Amino acid sequence: MPEQKTVATTGNSVVAEAFRQCAPDVVPAYPITPQTTIVEEFAKFVAQGRVHAEYVTVESEHSAMSACIGASAAGARVMTATSSQGLALMWEELHIASGMRLPIVMANANRALSAPINIHCDHSDAMGARDTGWVMLFAETAQEAYDNTIMSVLIAEDPEVLLPVMTCLDGFITTHSIDRVQLMDDESVAGFVGEYVPQNALLDTDNPVSHGNFAGLGGPYFEFKRAQREAIDRSKAVVERVGKAFSDLSGRPFALIETDMMDDADVAIVVIGSTAGNVRHVAKQMRAEGLKAGVVKVRCFRPFPHAELAAALSSVKAVAVLDRAESFGAEGGPLYLETRSALYDLEHRMPVVNYVYGLGGSDVKLELIRSVFDDLSDIATGTPALHGPMYLGAR
Amino acid sequence: MQQLTEIRWHARAGQGAVTAAKLVAETALAADQYMQAMPEYGPERMGAPIKAFTRISPEPIDIHCNIENPDVVIVLDDSLLDIVDVAEGLVSDGAIIVNTCTPPDAIKRALGLADSITVACVDASGIALDTIKRDIPNTPMVGALAKVTGAVDIDSVKSLLEKTFGKKFGQEIIDANLASVDRAYEEVKAV
Structure with a gap:
C-alpha cells in the first residue's frame, strides 16, 4: 500500500x-x-x-x-x-x-x-x-x-x-x-490514473474524425x-x-451504495452526501435504544444502483428517503423517486416515505433524524405512512 | 480522554477566529485526534459578528451539523457579550473563555451563568498589542484554551505555530506569536 x-x-x-x-x-x-x-x-x-x-x-x-x-x-x-x-x-x-x-x-x-x-x-x-x-x-x-x-x-x-x-x-x-x-x-495517483490516451481526438490528424455533427x-x-x-x-x-x-x-472502502447495520434492520434511511454521517450517528443511538435501524448511503447516483438498493432494502419493514433537493410537482424528491422505483419489483413491498431536508443549508440537527427513525418505528408497527414529501424541520 | 469536545467561537470578522479554529484542528491532528473546524458563512463584512465551530475527538466524527451544546465557548471580542447570547446551549459543566479586561466573576454575574460553568478571562488583545504589535487576539486565545480546558496541548500549539508561520514569516513574528501564547496561558484567570 x-x-x-x-x-x-x-x-x-x-x-x-x-x-x-x-x-x-x-x-x-x-x-x-x-x-x-x-x-x-x-x-x-x-x-x-x-x-x-x-x-x-x-x-x-x-x-x-x-x-x-x-x-x-x-x-x-x-x-x-x-x-x-x-x-x-x-x-x-x-x-x-x-x-x-x-x-x-x-x-x-x-x-x-x-x-x-x-x-x-x-x-x-x-x-x-x-x-x-x-x-x-x-x-x-x-x-x-x-x-x-x-x-x-x-x-x-x-x-x-x-x-x-x-x-x-x-x-x-x-x-x-x-x-x-x-x-x-x-x-x-499518477500510476493509478495513468496516461490519457484519447479515443477520438480532433488533433489526431492521422485519424481524422468530426464531433457533434x-x-x-x-x-x-x-x-x-x-x-x-x-x-x-x-x-x-x-x-x-x-x-x-x-x-x-x-485501503478505504468504496461501493455504489454503502450500508451500515442493514443485516437485520427493521427500518432504514436512504441518504446522499454529508448527512449520511448524521444518520449513521443517530442510527447507532437508536440501536442502543432497541430499534433495529440501518443506513443506506448512495455514493453513485448516476448510473443509479437500482438492483443493489433493492437487495439492501428487501427485508426491512419501512424505508425513509431523505432528499436535499426538490422535484416540484413529482411524488417526491429525486432520490425518493429512484428508490421507490427500485423497490417496485420486490416481492415484499414495504412503505416508503419521503422527507425533503436541509434546503439552502438548513441545519440537519440530530433530533430531526431521530424524528424520522421514530416515524419509521411507528410505520413498521402499523401506523399508516404519510404521503409526502414532508419538510423535515421546516418552521 | 473525553469522547468528543465541541467548541464554539464568537468573534468579529477579521479577528482571525477561522485561523484559530484551524490551529486548534491541526493541534488535534498532531495528537492523532479527529477534528472538524467549520466557519458559519454568511454575508461577510469586516467587524460583523461571526461564529465558527470546532470538534475534536479520539474517534472518527460522523456528524455534520452546527454545535448547539458546546463544551467550550471562546469569545474573541467582549463587545459581543451585549449583543450575542454567547452562552446559549453551553453544557452545565462547560467553560467560557473571553478576551476582556473585565474579571471573570463580573462576567459570570453579567451573563447570569451557573456556578458549575467555568468563566475564564484574559486580555488577549492587550497581550497581542504588546507582543505581535497588532490587535489579533486569536493566537493568545488558543493559549488560554490550552490552560483552561486541556483540549489542546500548549507545546503542540507552539510547535505548530512555529511550523506554519515559519513558512510565511520571519523569526521575529514567530517569536512574538509564541510569546503571546505563553503570556495568555500564564495570565488567564478562571472562576
Whole structure:
C-alpha cells in the first residue's frame, strides 16, 4: 500500500490536490463566485509549476464548459469545478459534453439555487443535472471527495464509458470545513490514473474524425442516444471495478451504495452526501435504544444502483428517503423517486416515505433524524405512512 | 480522554477566529485526534459578528451539523457579550473563555451563568498589542484554551505555530506569536 499523508484541511483543498495529482492537460474555469476555491488553489499549483496544465479563465460557466468540450474533443485530459448557479448556467453544454462522449471530470460543490438568494448547501444544482448524461458520484466527507475525484478520471476515460463524470461534495459542510484526510503520494495517483490516451481526438490528424455533427432528418440522433444509454449502463461495472482497484490501493472502502447495520434492520434511511454521517450517528443511538435501524448511503447516483438498493432494502419493514433537493410537482424528491422505483419489483413491498431536508443549508440537527427513525418505528408497527414529501424541520 | 469536545467561537470578522479554529484542528491532528473546524458563512463584512465551530475527538466524527451544546465557548471580542447570547446551549459543566479586561466573576454575574460553568478571562488583545504589535487576539486565545480546558496541548500549539508561520514569516513574528501564547496561558484567570 502506498504511503499516505494525514492532513487537516478542507474538502476544496483536497479536491484541488486530487486535480493536481491527476495531471489534467487543460482546466478551464470561471474564477468568480459561485466558483469554489478548488480552481483558485489549482491556479496556484499552475503558477508554482507544480502541475503542467493549461489553466484557462473564461467569462462564464457556459464558456467554461464550452472550453472543456473543445479541449476534450481535441484530445486533452480536462477537469473543472463549479457550483450552484454556475452548474445551472452550464446546462446546455452538459448535454453536449455527454452527447459528444467526452471524458471531462467536474467537481461540483452542492449548493442551493436562487430564488430567493442562498449560497448554502443542498443538492438542487446536481439533481437538476441528473438527466444530462453525466456519471454522478457523491461524497459524504472530504476524504470521499478526494477519493471520488481520482476515481472519476479513470471511470470517465474508460473506453467502455467515455462519458463526463460529476464528482459532488456538499457545499460549505464538506467544501469549507477542515476535516482529517489521508492523501496519497503523487506517484501512486499518477500510476493509478495513468496516461490519457484519447479515443477520438480532433488533433489526431492521422485519424481524422468530426464531433457533434448534424444528425437530424433521418440521421442517427436516436441511435446516438441509445448508445449513450448503453454507455452509462455499462459504466456501473466500471465504477465498481475502478472503485475496487482504488479501494485496494488506498485501503478505504468504496461501493455504489454503502450500508451500515442493514443485516437485520427493521427500518432504514436512504441518504446522499454529508448527512449520511448524521444518520449513521443517530442510527447507532437508536440501536442502543432497541430499534433495529440501518443506513443506506448512495455514493453513485448516476448510473443509479437500482438492483443493489433493492437487495439492501428487501427485508426491512419501512424505508425513509431523505432528499436535499426538490422535484416540484413529482411524488417526491429525486432520490425518493429512484428508490421507490427500485423497490417496485420486490416481492415484499414495504412503505416508503419521503422527507425533503436541509434546503439552502438548513441545519440537519440530530433530533430531526431521530424524528424520522421514530416515524419509521411507528410505520413498521402499523401506523399508516404519510404521503409526502414532508419538510423535515421546516418552521 | 473525553469522547468528543465541541467548541464554539464568537468573534468579529477579521479577528482571525477561522485561523484559530484551524490551529486548534491541526493541534488535534498532531495528537492523532479527529477534528472538524467549520466557519458559519454568511454575508461577510469586516467587524460583523461571526461564529465558527470546532470538534475534536479520539474517534472518527460522523456528524455534520452546527454545535448547539458546546463544551467550550471562546469569545474573541467582549463587545459581543451585549449583543450575542454567547452562552446559549453551553453544557452545565462547560467553560467560557473571553478576551476582556473585565474579571471573570463580573462576567459570570453579567451573563447570569451557573456556578458549575467555568468563566475564564484574559486580555488577549492587550497581550497581542504588546507582543505581535497588532490587535489579533486569536493566537493568545488558543493559549488560554490550552490552560483552561486541556483540549489542546500548549507545546503542540507552539510547535505548530512555529511550523506554519515559519513558512510565511520571519523569526521575529514567530517569536512574538509564541510569546503571546505563553503570556495568555500564564495570565488567564478562571472562576
